[in-house]
Amino acid sequence: MTASAPALSGLFDVAIIGAGVVGCALARRFTLAGARVAVVERAADILDGASKANSAILHTGFDAPPGSLEQACIAQGYEEYLRIHPKLGLPLVSSGALVVAWTEEEEAALPSLVAQAQENGVTDVEMLSHSAMRDAEPGLGPRARSAFRVPREYLIDPWSAPFAYMLQAIENGAKLLRGAEVVGGRHEGHWVLETTRGTVSAALVVNAAGLWGDVIDERLIGRRDFSIRPRKGQFVVYDKSAAALAAHIILPVPNKVTKGVVVCRTAFGNLLVGPTAEDQEEREHATLVPETLEQLRKRGAEILPGLGAHAVTAIYAGLRPATEFKDFQIRSHEGRNYITVGGIRSTGLSAALGIAAHVERLAGLTLDAPSTPVWPTVSNISEYAPRDWEVPGHGGVVCHCEMVTRREVLAALDGPLPARSLAGLKRRTRVTMGRCQGFFCSAELASITAGRLEHDMADRIE
Template structure:
């Protein structure tokens, strides 16, 4: 029998009217729920998966971007900067970390070096401060482990690392504290507009005055189900990543960025908030929107590239590998559409900068919504929300004298942290959600030693029970 906090959320009565229904509980959907709830709206967040971040948002490089390399004058630039500014403004109150690494855009040959001045000029035109051209000696002075093959670099002071999973959880937790509803396992089947919206989902019907499509990899399909002719086409782009053991961390104090191409930002070597080093992603277009496989040859190529950039990484053990899908479209920019006549907004094509831009996208959506007919919203105060810290740069629960049982010894996760996750306002709905909330099972052994204990502790609490030894979603440490 399920514990009370893990039972599927009952569908709202058809008579219950929401001001805004948000489709998709990725990082953008969670940010939307928070922003509209703070504006005084009655919000429902609808997700077909068992938990938040079940789609594209669960796999990313966790960089808080400055927008230095965003298209000049673009909406993406505007929203990345707005989202970054709001994150920096609210992170302390929500208990969210910031690892102030800075970044180096590295040129490994003369052709790449010739592009650095233009990249720096574009960044300055984009209003980003703290950009400095460095010769190889200057760059390696701040990061001695860089390969001596380095030709030149740009220092970008403001590029930093965050916890990519706690941030959206904090956004939704704050929304729920303001009365927002979160419906899991509720795939949108059809939407009908007749003055208000009636949304048929796999968990029942609900009604809303307005709808926001933040469905990520299914953004074009959700528009179809809402009755719109899609104005964009999602073309999934797979990115594979390698996560190196914590022994790599001292060698990579900064984010190492490549000189980008027209197609991709390229392979990044960067630290994580959890004390590891990440290498990736690749950029591979595919048709499948649900399955992102990892290939041995590609992973080997990533390891080789990482060691070419930072030779000290050669031979460092791999902790985990994973692959994610980005909701790319046929155009490079964000695909945002407002339909005032039917009180609908679509936020599509939100690719690699979605984590940074999420709060800015939510601000923008609220501005678009203000033009819709309907009762005015009355903003409310932000409730106090403070998430447990998972970052290695701040004190963790295991460092408290009364921490109790350590369940996951690789990542030093306490029983108290696991219990707190299930008792929280937005408890995990599946094992992936528990891992992202606590880091249990995401360390060197990838759950080999703690899965049995975790299966015992989570019995009856998850949509699908944890089978010991199962090939769960690859973890990023």
């Protein structure tokens, strides 16, 4: 296809650049409002940038800067997730969080954090006595001094949620163009985006390109109002046996740079420790550093000494699109029919639905919403709800570590939003993500997926 040939036919109301969690939420929001939506993604699958790696917590925003756009978007996104998750089949694992002070200085900061939470509308936080803290989390290390509880923090599935948002958008008419990097564009009454797969025309462009947001602004409007400074976060994931060590999400007292190292269960039955916060220039790769991972393990064992008896299942790293600004960078560029959504860091999963609502208000489009929108239900991959292997006729278990069935793999390769990379298939099913990391199931999986992915597993390119 030549660069000038249309990749998607017709004029769209909205073109969204980027199919991370925010882009998926935007696609859903505008489609349900009645817009004709196109989503352009440079990778082979959705969620392949910053959204592929996070701690999978639905935050209340209790510690967000009061009055910030981030706080407002988290609050709205949190409430909307609670409303829609049953209809989309998304998990919500009750846990609550403890913010734990480990030093005298951190302990002195707790009352101000409680006051900040109350200012942010999270009024059910409660200070705990030392004994109450120990009763809530008996496994905490001996240096834990005091804590407060945030009852309404939840564990969620970080991939099924944005997958459901994009799936609902597609089921209601949105178009997704994958493997298409936006290399330029022009505004001639409407936008014509030049991509590596052809052109896409739209009345309004929303830049949700994450780690490449400032670059896209430069390519399309010739200016950058912020600079992306990738912040690497490394994680250690422990075996499922470790999940019993923590009833709550165990949070540190945050500092000016990062929320700090978290210890919590996951929706998949593991326990994770992380992330780190390491600024770097590289936008494509988040390299794992053995020394840093060892420090994470040591910190995890200081928080929960019982971790020393449990094996590590996996290690991973992701990049957050930090900028020189603390708050989200969302703005409409007057006279250009162009909205930038940038600087969405670690709270993007919680804030995504709220960000989408905010951007819809900025767009000010007059549309006719569908009277009976489609509400698809996604397959459950959380350990805290029934799984497909429990239902007869699944065709056998392919991945025994994570109990992923042949039926689940085949379903993920078909339908309106099929997996087109091994990473995408992992995020839809959890296949190869268990103890053996694909050692036992990769051969069978390569056979099942042959000719279905961008790169065949047998080629060892993935």
